[in-house]
Amino acid sequence: MSDLKSLIAPPVRNLAPYVPGKPLSELEREYGITDSIKLASNENPLGPGSAALAAIKRASEELRLYPDGNGFDLRQAIAKHHGCAMECVTLGNGSNDLLVLMAEAFLGPDTEAVFSQYCFAIYPLVVQATGARGIAASAFSPDHEMAFGHDPAAMARCVTDKTRIVFVANPNNPTGSWITEQPLRALLRSLPPTTLALVDEAYFEYVAVPDYPDTSGWLSEFPNLVVTRTFSKAHALAGLRIGYALSHPDVADALNRVRQPFNVNSLGLVAAQASLGDRAHIAHSVESNRSGMLQITQALARLPVRVFPSAGNFLLVDCRKPAAQVYEGLLRLGVIVRPLTGYGLATHQRITIGTAQQNERLIDALGAVLR
Numbered sequence: 001m002s003d004l005k006s007l008i009a010p011p012v013r014n015l016a017p018y019v020p021g022k023p024l025s026e027l028e029r030e031y032g033i034t035d036s037i038k039l040a041s042n043e044n045p046l047g048p049g050s051a052a053l054a055a056i057k058r059a060s061e062e063l064r065l066y067p068d069g070n071g072f073d074l075r076q077a078i079a080k081h082h083g084c085a086m087e088c089v090t091l092g093n094g095s096n097d098l099l100v101l102m103a104e105a106f107l108g109p110d111t112e113a114v115f116s117q118y119c120f121a122i123y124p125l126v127v128q129a130t131g132a133r134g135i136a137a138s139a140f141s142p143d144h145e146m147a148f149g150h151d152p153a154a155m156a157r158c159v160t161d162k163t164r165i166v167f168v169a170n171p172n173n174p175t176g177s178w179i180t181e182q183p184l185r186a187l188l189r190s191l192p193p194t195t196l197a198l199v200d201e202a203y204f205e206y207v208a209v210p211d212y213p214d215t216s217g218w219l220s221e222f223p224n225l226v227v228t229r230t231f232s233k234a235h236a237l238a239g240l241r242i243g244y245a246l247s248h249p250d251v252a253d254a255l256n257r258v259r260q261p262f263n264v265n266s267l268g269l270v271a272a273q274a275s276l277g278d279r280a281h282i283a284h285s286v287e288s289n290r291s292g293m294l295q296i297t298q299a300l301a302r303l304p305v306r307v308f309p310s311a312g313n314f315l316l317v318d319c320r321k322p323a324a325q326v327y328e329g330l331l332r333l334g335v336i337v338r339p340l341t342g343y344g345l346a347t348h349q350r351i352t353i354g355t356a357q358q359n360e361r362l363i364d365a366l367g368a369v370l371r
């Protein structure tokens with residue numbers, strides 16, 4: 001170890017950086033191809049609505065000014081949207097920022113956090129960075145109807161008096177699995193008052209499964225509940241980095257202490273507010289996702305693969321061949337997906353639902369690669 005490496009704070013020393021989806025520009029540079037498509041980061045293929053774009057254009061005239069560090073207008077709009085007090089709303093530089101702030105505010109050495117096996121990869125990272133102990137609860141088995149999904153009872157069994165946060169992604173990325181109302185309620189009820197439940201609803205707008213709970217309405221029932229949402233997925237504003245948390249005002253106060261004073265940028269603030277009110281564009285995006293998912297699942301039923309049920313805008317697919325091999329085969333055909341070897345899923349890919357045309361490209365390419 002070089003001297004500088006030995007200076008790294010112990011919890012950070014063994015952190016492996018998050019591996020994001022490959023950017024289109026990188027693929028085209030490396031493979032010398034053009035006209036490629038990215039179905040690797042669960043982005044909305046339709047892009048932002050016209051209201052958000054118009055708001056961005058207006059706000060671009062004032063970029064010399066710092067953003068409103070309190071995000072007053074957007075927080076007020078979010079509070080109205082959910083029927084809660086503004087004091088319950090915390091804005092983040094993407095909801096990823098809120099996961100980091102939660103870890104900074106509530107975790108440290110001699111505390112624990114619980115998440116599920118195959119959960120969103122950011123949870124273990126933000127926990128480890130604080131020196132807290134991360135505990136991975138066993139997921140449902142591959143033959144369960146929610147294969148690889150969170151098992152709320154198994155998660156509850158991992159909670160001790162040292163547990164400060166239980167991370168629940170509903171639906172989960174990369175598995176697409178979800179938890180229905182009753183099991184989630186039972187998990188929250190089982191938690192001691194010394195444990196916060198962070199329910200990450202990044203794909204909320206897309207979900208159309210029975211008994212899916214909207215936990216934003218549960219705050220008064222569960223004071224230790226924190227709900228996160230993002231504008232990166234259905235709202236198609238991933239590039240502007242904006243998300244929010246709903247919580248008890250005391251939790252929001254803690255997050256506000258560790259938050260950078262200007263953690264959310266001025267274009268994100270106005271675009272998010274405009275998009276929150278643009279129900280037609282969200283409905284259009286959700287419908288496009290629904291039909292795209294049907295298009296892909298029907299076509300993949302003819303291939304030697306297993307497609308798992310998903311409540312999000314992506315599919316977990318077991319291609320029954322080494323993930324790197326399938327991934328690279330698709331790259332050569334100009335299609336970027338997400339291999340899941342890093343999640344311990346050796347033959348699985350996560351594929352984002354694209355436009356009808358992009359989905360056709362994916363279907364053809366995957367057929368060619370697996371032939």
Ligand SMILES: *Cc1c(COP(=O)(O)O)cnc(C)c1O
Pocket residue numbers: 042093094095096097120169171172173200202229230231232233238241242243
């Ligand atoms: C994409 C995603 C997020 C957040 O993304 P941001 O762009 O940081 O808002 C959070 N949780 C899950 C489960 C996700 O898939």
